[in-house]
Each structure stands twice: as C-alpha cells, then as structure tokens.
Amino acid sequence: MKRTIEAGNAARLGWLAGQIPLLALIVLCLIASALSDRFFSPININNVLMQGAVMTVITIGMTYVIICGGFDLSVGSVVALSGCVTAMAMLEAGIVAGVAAGVAVGALVGLINGLVVTRLDVNPFIATLGTMVLFRGVTFLITGGRPIVGEDGLPELFLDFAIERLFGIPYLVWLPVALFGVFHLLLHHTAYGIRVFATGGNTEAAYLAGVAVRRVRASSYVWCGALAGLAGVMLASRLQSGQPTAGAFYELTAIAAVVLGGASLFGGEGKLYKSIIGVFIMVVLANALNLANVHSYWQQVAIGLVIVAAAAADRLRRR
C-alpha cells in the first residue's frame, strides 16, 4: 500500500517536472507585467500573439521532424523563399495561386530534405544546412535581392488577413490555433503519430516492427517544409511584401522552442503543446525585454542564456 502511494507521488512529481515550461511561461508573464503595466494591454497582447503566430506554425513542423529523430535548419530560408514566391505568384495569378505556390514550394523543399536524409543517408544537420544556404541563394536569385511588392501592392484581401479580426483576435492568429488542433490530433492520437514516435525513438526497432521508417521520416520533413512555406505566406501578409531577407534565425528560434518544450533532440520524445509553450517563452521574453527598454544587443545575450540554461536544466532533470 505504502509503495503504491510512493509510486503515485513519484508519478505526480514527474508530471509536475514536465510542467516546468508552462510554469516558467506564467512566471515570465507575471514578471513582465510587474516590469511594465503595458504588458497586459490589448495592444501588447496582440503584438505577442502576432509574433508568436508565425513561429508557432514553423515550430509545429520542427516538432514533427525532431520527434521523428531529425533536424531541419532550412525553415528560415523556406520562409523567405515561400514569401517571395507567394508575392510573385499572387501578382501574376491572384491570391489562391499565391498561397498555394508558397505552401507547395515549402513542401517541395521539405521533400528534397527528406529524400536527401532518407535515401542518400546524409546527416540531417548537414543536409539541411546545405538546403538552408541553397534556397536562400535561390531566393536572392529570383528576386534580384529586392522585396516583391508590385506596382499597386499585394491584393487588399491578402493584407486584410493580418489585420482583420474575428472575436477581437486577428485571423493571422486563428490560423495557427486551427493548425495546432489538427497536428496535435495527428501526432498524439493516430496510427501515424505512433509511427513517428517509434521511428524517432528507435529506427531499427520500428523497422523490425514493420514501420516504413524512411517514408515516415521523409513525411516529417514534408510537413515541416509545407508549414514553413505557410509561415512564409503569413509573414508576407504581415509585411505586405515578399522579403528575400526574411526568416533569418527562425530555424534557431524554432529549434530552441522545441528544446524549451522538453522534446529530446535524439528523437522519440516530446509533446506538441509544450513546443508551443516554448515558442511563447521566447516571444514573451523578447517582448518583456523590449518593454523594459533593454538594448537589443543585451536581449540576444539574455535569450541565449535562457536557451542554454533550459537545455542544461532538462538534462539534469532526466538524470
């Protein structure tokens, strides 16, 4: 009897330790509101949500790739490429074609990443480092390094997406909420999700259990690329243009968010909602430092420290 109580306590403690990212986010919000009474103002909340929206979409894909045992450095470049392709296609053939082209080009880059990693057996870090540089170059080539705005700007309706609201919240924020719902179900409540976790947790064992591991791994890159493509579309709507320099360091922010959310970089472990908490830890931290008038150079130092500390704390907890 006593043993089962102890076991129960241990389980509760483990659960509590798993909620540290959420607690950290809440504490961070409280500190931010103490530092500045503007933090909880509607304008600032709106800001935080807008900033988190694009990164949330990227991080959903990154979580899939990392749980599946991979890694994707190319998402930042995909955001820029997709934003520019979207703007160009939209000016030629309208909104639907533009959005479709942006997502498709992202999915295509993801497919390339997936095939290079699974068929040519290249280390994901190196493979996506290559495609990151490659597609940034392609972006500069097709744009000549200049933003894509068009003579009369992008279509009004497309720009409204980042401005208009539903129940007081911008459409741009509703989109990631819906995507999160879909991808949460897919990852945590379907046969495909179990295969993703199994492939990332132990590729050989998953293979011997009949899982088509190469296809599953490749699919995670396709999701990641397509979602980064969609993020590029969202960013183009916000920036009212396709920017070839957009998305710099987004890959690092997304990876940091996944790590802050407690997923294992070795694969096979993680929760999608925790990665999203990781996103908002990063966003709120930057926002709070801004409100407190901390110089942007110091902001980088602070964010870097938080990432290292979080990763180290996670290792200690596992030990």
Added chain:
Amino acid sequence: MDGGALTGAAIEARGLHKRFQATLALDDVSFSVGPGEVHALIGENGAGKSTLIKILGGVHRPDRGTVEVDGRTRRFSGPRDALASGIVVIPQEMRVVPALSVAENVLIQAVPTRRFLGLAIVDRTAMARNAAALLGRLGIDIDPRARVDRLGYAERQLVMIARALSREARAVILDEPTAALEAREVERLFAAIDALKKDGVAIVYVSHRLDEVDALADTCTILRDGRAVERYERGERGRDEVIRLMTGRDIGTAPASADAGSARTLLRGPLAEEPEVAVDEGRVLGLAGLLGSGTTELLHRLFGTGRPAARIEKTGAPVGLGSPADAIRAGLGLVPGERALGLVMGLTVRENIVLPNLPLLARGLRLRKEAIDRLVESLIESVDIRPPDPDRTVRQLSGGNQQKVIFARWLAGHADVLLLDEPTHGIDIGAKAQIHRLMRRFVEDGGGIALASSEMAELLAVSDSVLAMRRGAVVGRFSREGEYTESALRSALGG
C-alpha cells in the same frame, strides 16, 4: 609479494550481496582465486555471474560483503579503482581503439615517451619493442604495427590480454571469452591464458561451456539464482552432476511436443538460399550456433531484412519479403536478440504492443481505441507483464518483462510463426520459465517457432529438432529420434 602471500589469494570475495530493485542478484557469494590459478565461474544466464564480475571490476558496489586483493580490503568506487588495484576485466564487447595500432592499444595505459625539445613525445621504437615483448610472452604472433581495425575478434581479444599484462595485472577476468571463437582460436587463447598463469596472474574464467571449464580450470564455482551452490576442484564432479547443480533439475526432462507424426509446414525459406529451413505447425525448430554462426542472419532474412528481397513459402504460398512489413503481413513475428532492437524504449507498453499491428488496429489514421485497450489489457494478463500498467514506458520494466512485451506484440496480431533469437538471454530464471511456457502454448495452439540460441541445454529442452550452424551453413541435424545430447551438438559446432 606482501600480504597476498600470507592469505594465498589474489582475489578473495566474502559474503557479497547485491540487490537490484526486486531481484536479489547475489546472495551471500564468497569465492577466492590464488595467483597462477584459473578459477571458473559457471552458471546459467541470470545466475549472477555478470553481477559478480561487475562488482570485482568496480562497476557495481556490493550492498554487503567485501573484496580483498592480495589480502587487503578494497572498496572500489569505479572501474578505475579496480584497475589500479590490479584487476583487469576483459568483457565480451572489447574496448579497443580501432584506428590505433596494436602496439598503441597494448600500451595505451603505459605509453613510453622520450624528451624532444623539452616535450614528452611518444617513443615509437620503444613502443614497438615493448609491445612485441608482451605479445611474445603470451606466445601471440601479431604485427605490433598493424591497425586494430584490421584484426578479427579473436586477435583483438589477445590484444586486450596483452594490455592486461602491460599493467602488471594481479587478476584477469575473462567473460565468456570463447563465445565468438572457433576451435583454432580457442587454442590460441588457452595458450595465452597458460602464459598468464605462469606469470602468477590469477584468472577468473566465466563460461557456460563445460568442456572448456574441464580443460582449463583448477577450481570451479557454480552459481545458481545468485548463490554459490558449489565449489569443487578439477575432476571432483561429473558432467551430469555439474549440470544438475547449474540448473537445479535433471536435463532432458522437459518434454517437447508429444506426437512425432507429420505436421503441416508453415514456413519454408529463404527460398533458393543456403541454408533453407522449414518450420512446422506445432513444432519448435532449434538453431544452434555460436556468435557469428549465421543463425541471427538467417532469422532476419526470413523476416524480410536485407537485399535483395528474400522469398519464402508461407503455408504453401510463395511470398516476397521486401521489408519486415511484408513478413508481418504474412504472419511472421521476430523477437530479435537484442531487446534494444525489439522495443522502442521511450514508448509505452501499449504502444509497443500495438506498433506492428497498426494495420489491424487502425482504420486509416484513426486508432480503434477501445479494441486496443481491451486487447492490450488481456495480453498483459496472459503473458503476465508486471506491473500490469499499459501506460508505463517499457524503459521502466525489467529485462524479462520487456521480453514479454515483445511476445505480447506478436500474440496480438495473426502471427503463426515466431522467429526467436536468444529470447531468454540475460533475463532471470523465473521470467525464462515463463517465456518457455509461452513458447509451448504458442506451438500447442498451432503455431510454429524457429529458436536460435547459444545455450545448448535450452535448445535441447525446448526444441523438437535442432539444426547446428557454423559460418552460415548447416553442419548437423539432430532430432529426438537420434542422438540428442549437448556433446553431439558441440562437436558439430566445433566449439
């Protein structure tokens, strides 16, 4: 010689106890080995041999009891301490540095240096000379300049023994050193052990091969269920008596399937490859072989790994196996030799059971949750997984229970042929008996099993017939109608 000469023992272990959670791995074990003496530790898997070695090697700390080296009590807080006191363990997986030369590997802890411009740099000439001398003392003919990754397993093992000699070892512990060796290589190893003996090194020899123990050991301790049940001098005990003491039962009493009539062949394959085997309904086919004999490769081949795709005949119908998924669809299940290959440790018991059966338990993407819960619950009960918690990650289970999870996964689907590779390796005796019962039940229900094992007693007890394999080829066939003994098997294997 100081204190050691007085007590006469190089290593003396007294009253060792070690508990891992619920398992009492060692229960009041004492033993001693003198300088220049070979002491064999024998026992079945799970008897406590490896725990004992790990305590002597400083990996585990005993809960109670002491270890004396040369008459002085030592408390090892890690493997370094054990090494420093002169105990060298040579494990089955050897830690050589593949990219370095033989000489560098031998002298890795005693690199000779010379001064050059005030810096200590490696003295290559002295290194080659010292290494050659050490190898010569062991009667080993290996070029000291050769890179270790060019050497075979047997030669790497000799390099490790030479390294032990370079450290002035007081005692060398060899863990199943011949498991992967051929007869000729065994002779060379024995010669090296003889040389160590003459140098006054104490040798602890862990094995379950009784022929070797007879040939080599001066004294022998039998471990069973964590206790030292017997200590005897060379020649004092007959073979049958030793086996009875090891297993706690008489051999040959576990009956296999009763009727010897002809049965339906469930699986034949891999077709047009050598060897081709047949697994019959209601039968256990044993595959005997030492490490590297090809039994593992055969089982994996039958399960659809490797290129080009293997072809099999399943209940008479030809099937091409492009991947394990095809084999599973055809009704095959594999329990791989390493549990790390069979399970995803970070997933739950439920998920691991469900994983290969997802095509049956999901409609498209949607999981049939109720069906899964009912199935998993009944399987946990029938194979007796403890604790009976489907949401526990398998990493938290004991080795025996992990193995039961792999069994449960194949009982969940429609598999009627199981391919088992060392399914009871490294699990405790209770769990082992349960696995044997599960196997028995599986064939009685009309299934067939191919069982690869390096444990001859297990093979003979559980199988209806046995194929002996060596270097990827069948070198002998044994059935209960003919000679069906451990020594017949061993001579076929050339071990």
